[in-house]
């Protein structure tokens with residue numbers, strides 16, 4: 001039995017039930033189609049919207065349920081990963097991009113952008129990374145020049161999740177010469193000068209569309225600037241703590257699912273006249289993983305409680321992301337090994353999970369950057385990291 005999760009109330013478990021029933025009945029069967037196509041369908045976002053599951057935090061005036069309790073987002077993500085696929089990035093839409101609108105958009109901007117985000121008709125993405133820079137966000141080259149009533153945007157971004165199916169992009173661009181002077185702009189896919197580059201082929205995560213995008217003299221109206229034109233770097237640092245908590249939630253949900261699949265397999269599969277699970281090595285590996293999963297889950301759940309109270313520090317969010325993505329990597333690797341040759345076969349889910357998990361130690365900030373952030377909190381460094 002997994003360790004009890006005391007931070008969840010009965011209403012969260014009721015929500016879990018409702019989500020689970022829906023996903024099993026309406027979405028689970030779509031996964032092979034998503035994997036072949038390389039992205040989910042737009043109707044999957046609008047179906048989530050119709051259920052009231054996008055941008056849970058959004059106020060009723062924008063069509064949202066105004067639920068500011070990340071435990072619901074956690075449950076939604078856990079169930080999505082268990083019953084569908086980790087590459088359905090509704091969570092990036094709601095909890096990675098959405099918070100920029102929630103925190104920094106004016107009420108006029110919210111009225112323009114949030115209803116579509118809540119219904120799922122406007123799919124959202126965030127564009128920070130560039131071909132020449134990822135970890136060092138202060139060094140981005142995409143430039144937004146102030147031209148009076150608009151900004152002129154030029155540059156390119158890469159590895160953008162929801163990039164192919166996305167409609168609304170929160171784009172980080174330089175607004176001055178000083179390193180780290182960055183603004184955040186809402187750019188719509190239909191704007192003149194916006195173009196979609198390659199739909200990138202990856203070693204895993206086939207359901208999540210990852211793309212390049214380009215801006216050639218895109219005239220971004222001043223009304224699409226989020227907050228202060230020089231504060232984008234601070235805004236990103238602020239939002240990345242929640243992004244990393246969500247990333248940790250995805251990692252650990254994925255790891256828990258991989259653990260359960262493996263446990264079932266080792267009980268069934270026989271070698272030398274007994275179940276593979278009866279070998280001491282299997283017991284030890286599984287016991288070690290169980291203990292680490294439970295410890296990581298208890299830490300992560302506490303981070304979720306702190307994030308709900310706006311008390312989660314960037315250092316603790318970085319620690320959660322580091323820990324959970326490393327545990328995820330270890331679980332899928334050990335799980336695959338315990339499957340033997342079957343683990344290398346496409347028809348076994350653990351093989352997908354192994355490939356899908358690798359990116360977790362890289363995106364939303366690499367494990368090395370997480371360690372730098374934690375180290376900075378110990379007074380061991382002062383890098384300008386987000």
Ligand SMILES: Cc1cc2nc3c(=O)[nH]c(=O)nc-3n(C[C@H](O)[C@H](O)[C@H](O)COP(=O)(O)OP(=O)(O)OC[C@H]3O[C@@H](n4cnc5c(N)ncnc54)[C@H](O)[C@@H]3O)c2cc1C
Nearest residue numbers: 126127128129133134135159160161362363364365366368
């Ligand atoms: C599938 C996928 C989806 C993604 N989605 C998005 C998205 O939606 N939006 C977006 O903006 N970006 C996205 N990214 C980009 C992702 O966040 C970056 O790839 C990541 O932050 C690392 O940046 P980089 O690739 O430029 O690596 P680099 O920064 O070039 O790093 C290369 C290596 O150097 C190490 N390194 C760099 N700096 C330091 C340091 N100071 N100390 C120690 N080691 C260091 C890194 O840890 C890494 O091991 C995505 C990436 C992938 C692969």
